[in-house]
Amino acid sequence: MTINKQSFWDRETKTALWRIVLEYQGKRDQALKKNQLEMEGFREEVHQMKKQALDQIDQLRKQAIANLEANGIRVFEAKDDNQARKIIEKLLKDKKRVIKAKTNAFGEIDQKGFLADKQVQETDLGDFVVSLVGDPEAHPVLPALHLSPEKIAQAIEKKYRKRILPTAEGIAEFARNYLREKINRAQAGITGANAITADGKIVILENEGNISLVSRWPESHIVVAGFEKIVPSLKEALMVVQASAIWGTGQDWPAYVSVIASPSKTADIANETIIGAQGAKEVNLVLLDNGRGRLIEAGFSELLHCLNCGACLNFCPVYHQIGSHYGGKYLGSRGVVFAAFSQSLKKAKLANCFACTLCSACLENCPAKIDLPELMRKLRTLLEKEGWQTKENEKMIANIRKFGNPFGKIEEGQIPKELYCC
Amino acid sequence: MSILDKILGGNTLYYPGCLTKFVAKDLEEKYQEILRQEGIDFITLSELELCCGSPALKAGYLADFKKAAKENMKIFKDHGVTKVITNCPACFMILKKYYQEALGKDWNIEVEHISQTLGSKLKAQNSKLQPKVKNLKLTYHDPCHLGRQMGVYDQPRTVIKNLGYRISEMKLNKKNSFCCGGGGGVQSNEPDLASKIAQDRIKQAKETGARILCTACPLCYLHLKENAKGIKVKELSQLFSLNKGKNDHQ
Ligand code: SF4
Numbered sequence: 190m191t192i193n194k195q196s197f198w199d200r201e202t203k204t205a206l207w208r209i210v211l212e213y214q215g216k217r218d219q220a221l222k223k224n225q226l227e228m229e230g231f232r233e234e235v236h237q238m239k240k241q242a243l244d245q246i247d248q249l250r251k252q253a254i255a256n257l258e259a260n261g262i263r264v265f266e267a268k269d270d271n272q273a274r275k276i277i278e279k280l281l282k283d284k285k286r287v288i289k290a291k292t293n294a295f296g297e298i299d300q301k302g303f304l305a306d307k308q309v310q311e312t313d314l315g316d317f318v319v320s321l322v323g324d325p326e327a328h329p330v331l332p333a334l335h336l337s338p339e340k341i342a343q344a345i346e347k348k349y350r351k352r353i354l355p356t357a358e359g360i361a362e363f364a365r366n367y368l369r370e371k372i373n374r375a376q377a378g379i380t381g382a383n384a385i386t387a388d389g390k391i392v393i394l395e396n397e398g399n400i401s402l403v404s405r406w407p408e409s410h411i412v413v414a415g416f417e418k419i420v421p422s423l424k425e426a427l428m429v430v431q432a433s434a435i436w437g438t439g440q441d442w443p444a445y446v447s448v449i450a451s452p453s454k455t456a457d458i459a460n461e462t463i464i465g466a467q468g469a470k471e472v473n474l475v476l477l478d479n480g481r482g483r484l485i486e487a488g489f490s491e492l493l494h495c496l497n498c499g500a501c502l503n504f505c506p507v508y509h510q511i512g513s514h515y516g517g518k519y520l521g522s523r524g525v526v527f528a529a530f531s532q533s534l535k536k537a538k539l540a541n542c543f544a545c546t547l548c549s550a551c552l553e554n555c556p557a558k559i560d561l562p563e564l565m566r567k568l569r570t571l572l573e574k575e576g577w578q579t580k581e582n583e584k585m586i587a588n589i590r591k592f593g594n595p596f597g598k599i600e601e602g603q604i605p606k607e608l609y610c611c
Numbered sequence: 612m613s614i615l616d617k618i619l620g621g622n623t624l625y626y627p628g629c630l631t632k633f634v635a636k637d638l639e640e641k642y643q644e645i646l647r648q649e650g651i652d653f654i655t656l657s658e659l660e661l662c663c664g665s666p667a668l669k670a671g672y673l674a675d676f677k678k679a680a681k682e683n684m685k686i687f688k689d690h691g692v693t694k695v696i697t698n699c700p701a702c703f704m705i706l707k708k709y710y711q712e713a714l715g716k717d718w719n720i721e722v723e724h725i726s727q728t729l730g731s732k733l734k735a736q737n738s739k740l741q742p743k744v745k746n747l748k749l750t751y752h753d754p755c756h757l758g759r760q761m762g763v764y765d766q767p768r769t770v771i772k773n774l775g776y777r778i779s780e781m782k783l784n785k786k787n788s789f790c791c792g793g794g795g796g797v798q799s800n801e802p803d804l805a806s807k808i809a810q811d812r813i814k815q816a817k818e819t820g821a822r823i824l825c826t827a828c829p830l831c832y833l834h835l836k837e838n839a840k841g842i843k844v845k846e847l848s849q850l851f852s853l854n855k856g857k858n859d860h861q
Contacts, residue, residue: 191801191802191803192801192803192804194803197803197807203811211782214787504783504787504789506789506790506792506808506811507804507808509808509811510804510807510808510811511804541801543796543797543800543801544797544800544801544804545795545797546755546790546792546793546794546795546797546805546808547669547755547794547795548755548759548790548794548795549755549759549760550755550759550787550789550790552759553759553786553787566668566669566671568671569669569670569671570671570672570673571671572671573670573671573672573673574671578670578671579670579796579800581796581799581800582670582671582672582796582799582800585666585667585670585796585799586667586670586672586675589662589664589666589667589675589679590675593661593662594629594632594633594661594662595629595662595666595667596629596633596634599633599634604634605633605634607798607799607802608630608634608793608798608799608830608833608834609666609796609798609799610629610630610665610666610701610793610794610796610798610830611628611630611665611666611669611699611700611701611702611756611793611794611828611829611830
């Protein structure tokens, strides 16, 4: 397999990316300090916390569903992406105007043509911008990092016939006004979740404030999340929030954290409880399996410790060259591994499983200490077993079997071009 | 060492690994000379030993890897080997970490990266290593398998400093080091990608202002060298000059 020439980022984007990443690194370390956290100790804590939660996930899941439902939140379990789409379609049956906040879980089950009969509006600024330009997300937390303000301003002018200042501020101002109107008229809002507690709370963090609006303003709120987001209680959920903020954007704490425990309600009149005051009248949670069960069975459950902060990409040498071409529905090494179980082994190969150098930069930068290179290596064993090997590797192994070394027979004074190593 | 000591104490094997043995052959000769100069008694098994299995393991051939581990262990034990010294970080990681995992208790052979061997000699002050340059600036690239995966950051640096060099660190160093792009089978599976990554690393090295980029891995060395412009790439052993009074690059 060879990566397509068009998949490589251009020089300017790469330079911009490095600038952002190095700045991020400094901010992350500052944020840890501000929270009086020692990096290695905290990573170990997050790792243990997620591991313990995953070890008892069946039980936590049952508790969470029972408690959420007792609070008036409807829970729909989706076996796969197809089922998830059907559930969402049903929930949106009489609704036309839908607003969306950043949710990678929705991206996981999304498909061309899904909700095509609705007006779906992205409200996260980065997502709004990439959908406007028509590019894929370049990063889960900073989806528009590859776009310059000039390029975005041009796209806005072209689509909305409105001249704006080609600055971050100008773009944010335009989006604020434009999106508020959309939010105002929306009938349903879709968000993800950063954590769900077994005692029945949905926890979502954000900076922009759009998630607060998307989850409260329309009549119906739909949350899409994988079941691995379930943790025992708010204590663990807040640890997720803290780690996600520090490693995601290098902040000590995000601007907003929503804890949603039920639909909006009031008992102000005659002490009668009415569902639906100023917030959402109904809250629906679509809880995804979509390959997670298979992943656990196959011994890859560590992948589900993921908080989706995106930090594993920041120093990944492959990501720095081919960006969103590395990974599947999720970017980077974890996206490759996830694709194998939520989609197919073939997809994992196409997601560039064999492009990984196993350098461990992802592991080093992961707040949950997920051993992604080890999972990647294990995945290659599965690919090999099921016949998804590369030609080069087949040559290499034939040499090892025949000659006891990966290069084969080497003539005197000759240097092999392909260094099947190390 | 007397013959009896050898039998009782066991042999130290110098294991260069396939890449050094078949491709970067000059490094093997150099390392053997260095070990001799340092008074380290060692044996070699040249054609007898097999590939450590690293490329097989990383490409997903688990059974082949386990077979290699078993066979190598037998060969090593048949030759009374109780310690292996290798200059290849991949072999080092595989022999130390993954052989242990695959073979369990049976694998009781000590494994060292050669920078550790030389580093501890320096620490014990019984090294014959002499500085041959004065305060010459270079930058050091941490091989992923040696640094991030095995935690060996300081010993190669100690050796380099004792050879008279001054290390000017890249922004991304030690546990934040940036991969050369060659490992994990990527040099052969995705050559364009591998080269682009190496070129980024070369750029980072040049930003230090150093004219020499040194690394302690044969793959990083070959791969970076292939992609270097405007900076000299050296493998650790090439900084040594043996009984000539001058270092190689002078
Ligand atoms: S694998 Fe780790 S670093 Fe990557 S997104 Fe998940 S939690 Fe963050």
